[in-house]
Amino acid sequence: xxxxxxxxxxxxxxxxxxxxxxxxxxxxxxxxxxxxxxxxxxxxxxxxxxxxxxxxxxxxxxxxxxxxxxxxxxxxxxxxxxxxxxxxxxxxxxxxxxxxxxxxxxxxxxxxxxxxxxxxxxxxxxxxxxxxxxxxxxxxxxxxxxxxxxxxxxxxxxxxxxxxxxxxxxxxxxxxxxxxxxxxxxxxxxxxxxxxxxxxxxxxxxxxxxxxxxxxxxxxxxxx
Amino acid sequence: xxxxxxxxxxxxxxxxxxxxxxxxxxxxxxxxxxxxxxxxxxxxxxxxxxxxxxxxxxxxxxxxxxxxxxxxxxxxxxxxxxxxxxxxxxxxxxxxxxxxxxxxxxxxxxxxxxxxxxxxxxxxxxxxxxxxxxxxxxxxxxxxxxxxxxxxxxxxxxxxxxxxxxxxxxxxxxxxxxxxxxxxxxxxxxxxxxxxxxxxxxxxxxxxxxxxxxxxxxxxxxxxxxxxxxxxxxxxxxxx
Amino acid sequence: xxxxxxxxxxxxxxxxxxxxxxxxxxxxxxxxxxxxxxxxxx
Numbered sequence: 001x002x003x004x005x006x007x008x009x010x011x012x013x014x015x016x017x018x019x020x021x022x023x024x025x026x027x028x029x030x031x032x033x034x035x036x037x038x039x040x041x042x043x044x045x046x047x048x049x050x051x052x053x054x055x056x057x058x059x060x061x062x063x064x065x066x067x068x069x070x071x072x073x074x075x076x077x078x079x080x081x082x083x084x085x086x087x088x089x090x091x092x093x094x095x096x097x098x099x100x101x102x103x104x105x106x107x108x109x110x111x112x113x114x115x116x117x118x119x120x121x122x123x124x125x126x127x128x129x130x131x132x133x134x135x136x137x138x139x140x141x142x143x144x145x146x147x148x149x150x151x152x153x154x155x156x157x158x159x160x161x162x163x164x165x166x167x168x169x170x171x172x173x174x175x176x177x178x179x180x181x182x183x184x185x186x187x188x189x190x191x192x193x194x195x196x197x198x199x200x201x202x203x204x205x206x207x208x209x210x211x212x213x214x215x216x217x218x219x220x221x222x223x224x
Numbered sequence: 225x226x227x228x229x230x231x232x233x234x235x236x237x238x239x240x241x242x243x244x245x246x247x248x249x250x251x252x253x254x255x256x257x258x259x260x261x262x263x264x265x266x267x268x269x270x271x272x273x274x275x276x277x278x279x280x281x282x283x284x285x286x287x288x289x290x291x292x293x294x295x296x297x298x299x300x301x302x303x304x305x306x307x308x309x310x311x312x313x314x315x316x317x318x319x320x321x322x323x324x325x326x327x328x329x330x331x332x333x334x335x336x337x338x339x340x341x342x343x344x345x346x347x348x349x350x351x352x353x354x355x356x357x358x359x360x361x362x363x364x365x366x367x368x369x370x371x372x373x374x375x376x377x378x379x380x381x382x383x384x385x386x387x388x389x390x391x392x393x394x395x396x397x398x399x400x401x402x403x404x405x406x407x408x409x410x411x412x413x414x415x416x417x418x419x420x421x422x423x424x425x426x427x428x429x430x431x432x433x434x435x436x437x438x439x440x441x442x443x444x445x446x447x448x449x450x451x452x453x454x455x456x457x458x459x460x461x462x463x464x
Numbered sequence: 465x466x467x468x469x470x471x472x473x474x475x476x477x478x479x480x481x482x483x484x485x486x487x488x489x490x491x492x493x494x495x496x497x498x499x500x501x502x503x504x505x506x
Contacts, residue, residue, distance in 0.1 A: 154368065171348065212375060257468050313483075
């Protein structure tokens, strides 16, 4: 089976699990939304502060929710010897990596749309430069998902996985945090010229992690 | 025996460094005496990066089947542990220097921020090292984690540097108040300090590696001996 | 500029106390492990 078909197979499996269990929709999404509300409590909601720092708050909320999504993506492999099933399936490690990452991308995409609407509504944000926003969100999400996938498999079968994987992921995705925030900032501020370079950076990061992740996933899965 | 010599040499060099840094080197024209913390900050920074480079190389050597050996894995861990300590000290010394010079304990400039991210990257790596039970389990996971972190650092550095140019305030205090090491004693002390700290790194890593090699497999051997002892117990004495 | 000696002193103290503590821990563990390994041989 080709890598593409194998990947879609794995992605389909993960998304089907999600459709049945609805964990991302009913738990991760609300979690992200609650984080947005928490920020309003933490900061001054009155003097336009929230709308000014909205890009950063958005990406922070997405990042934290993504940690949960990644944890969930690998928690589903822990029961019923699913890990062994995956290993014995004969599927290429690269394909499994792409499949799991794609599933996470889909979930994060939905999350970002909803949280984006949340930010517009809750923080009174005027949307400009939608093209730049989408153009930045795509590589940012890919980078996040890929990083989460490779550290997620690294954590399979490891004690204290739930606390270790977030600790590993967060420093590593600093470029996404910076790039996403700056690009969104430029878009909302009406200066897209400042934002496009950050989109390039986000793509560079995404490419780096996807490459490393694809190479490392198979060996790590065997080891877990 | 080499370790004893190395340790002795390190202690002497460090003592000389302290004397040079605090007494012999003159006060800076602009920054007065606060700059002396640079004699700690600069060497620890250099060694922090060296330590993580060693971790990356050792990890790669472990991953490559033809050079695979537990020693590389243990070296990666030892170097990372020492590296984290140096990184922490580097940040702390930068902070203590920054307070009187910048007026704040922290500045979100490129170097400081990247160093902070590096600190957390390797803290995570150290946490990962403690989760494996056997050498095999630990080796692969940690080697890959170390290489990913190492590849990430340039990207982080680049994005943070870029970010810094966007938020640098036009304040009176230039956050990049770099120290100028002029004359003879200032640059000499700096070079000597780097030399002394490099010796310190070598000593600490060697000792830490020795410790790791001695402890390696200790748990497995203890388990084997416990099983062996149980096997030798005669049938009547085995509790039913 | 003399009042900055406080920061210098604090910085140097913290550095060398930390290094001494780590070294001390290392050497103590080394000694203990070597001793217990010697016992293992029995």
